Amino acid sequence: MKIQKAYSTTDVHVAGEAFRIISGAPFVHYQSLEQLQEQLPHVFGEEINFLLKEPRGFAGLNGCLVVPPISLEADAAVVFFNHEGPVPLQYGGVAAVITALLECGQLQPQTSHEYNIETISGVVAVKAVMEQDEVISVSIKLEPSKVIQRNVPLSLEGSRATYSLVQAGELYAVFNQKDASPRILVEELSGLKRWGQAAIEALRSSTSAKGVILMDDSALKENKLKSITFREDGYIVRSPGFGPGAACLASSIHCSGIGLEEPVVNESIYGGRLELKIVQEIDGSYQCKVTTRGFITGMQTFVLDPTDPLYDGFLLK
Known part of the structure; x- marks a missing residue:
């Protein structure tokens, strides 16, 4: 050598x-x-x-x-x-x-x-x-997140889907799990990768979003979220993501109207967790504090x- x-x-x-x-x-x-x-x-x-x-x-x-x-x-x-x-x-x-x-x-x-x-x-x-x-x-404490658009229609895999555009450091397209076929589970990983690539391709000509997020907020009232984020190149982000987590929380609050005073745990497909808490809301923008460890x-x-x-x-x- x-x-x-x-x-x-x-x-x-x-x-x-x-x-x-x-x-x-x-x-x-x-x-x-x-x-x-x-x-x-x-x-x-x-x-x-x-x-x-x-x-x-x-x-x-x-x-x-x-x-x-x-x-x-x-x-x-x-x-x-x-x-x-x-x-x-x-x-x-x-x-x-x-x-x-x-x-x-x-x-x-x-x-x-x-x-x-x-x-x-x-x-x-x-x-x-x-x-x-x-x-x-x-x-x-992250920079404030804000929902720019909601219920934006998109033809995806032969069916009609909707997403929210959320500014959370970068611009993300946030889809809800209930509008997509693959569940956010490791055993569904192949289907999720195909769905993510299809979503990226479908969005490429219509938005400047830097990432696509699939979110399951069905347990939001129990202060739980689950999400998976795809980068522009189709690569899956390994953690729940700081910006993506804030985007999910802002989208869920904006669309559901649920007020959250307790921390919310956002979990990735691999089991990684970030704790998010809304510390300030001003004119529809939400500032999150994220707690984690390395x-x-x-x-x-x-x-x-x-x-x-x-x-x-x-x-x-």
């Missing part, structure tokens, strides 16, 4: 969604995170491909590059990216990063449990509670061998 470069990473999953936190930022001059983000494809593109693509990564793996903060109010700064390129903000990634920084001793625990993480989208306030050197909960799954050193025929990696979706 001929080693050209080596990289250290910490892998964390948050409700089933995987994040790879990379140590060692590129040695380039930057005066803002925006400037660093602009340079990443040019000065760190090889590393992103190497560490996120197979055989070292996979299609759903998210990247996090932690750097010293620029803002005086922040405890740390992070730039997010995936296989398509830089991502302005990933709330799940914020939860993953604060978990790794605290549990690995890179950030001193605060008695207030309050921290600030700087991102391209601004400084995100986080509450991370530790017990016996382990982060047991992470709470983040789990460190591994600390690894990857080596770059220039003779490796799969040097650039590959993706199977």
Whole structure:
């Protein structure tokens, strides 16, 4: 083996969604995170491909590059990216990063449990509670979510369906389980994948939605939701999703008129759970607080061998 470069990473999953936190930022001059983000494809593109693509990564793996903060109010700064390129903000990634920084001793625990993480989208306030050197909960307030349209008709798989357009960080098309044939169960996964691809194709020419969500809110009165989210490329998001969860809750409240004061648990098809609570409602917009926790799954050193025929990696979706 001929080693050209080596990289250290910490892998964390948050409700089933995987994040790879990379140590060692590129040695380039930057005066803002925006400037660093602009340079990443040019000065760190090889590393992103190497560490996120197979055989070292996979299609759903998210990247996090932690750097010293620029803002005086922040405890740390992070730039997010995936296989398509830089991502302005990933709330799940914020939860993953604060978990790794605290549990690995890179950030001193605060008695207030309050921290600030700087991102391209601004400084995100986080509450991370530790017990016996382990982060047991992470709470983040999301930007407000709002239903833009409801009961939008769509011809889907030869039948008529309706969906709601919800702005929750990104624009999502939210379908209700009762209007779709596959149930949100692992044993229905093949049918769900076909349904998701059909929904994405049907919506492609009519909306700029960044994701399709199938939601089961039949147990909403018991403070339970279940959902599955499909990205634009058809890939299934492994967690219930921070933005998708907020979109589901906003859609359910808007359409049913149910007032919710207690937290709601949104569960993914794989059993991952996020707790959501409405903390503020203003003019039809709902601000959610999401509570979850991250789990460190591994600390690894990857080596770059220039003779490796799969040097650039590959993706199977």
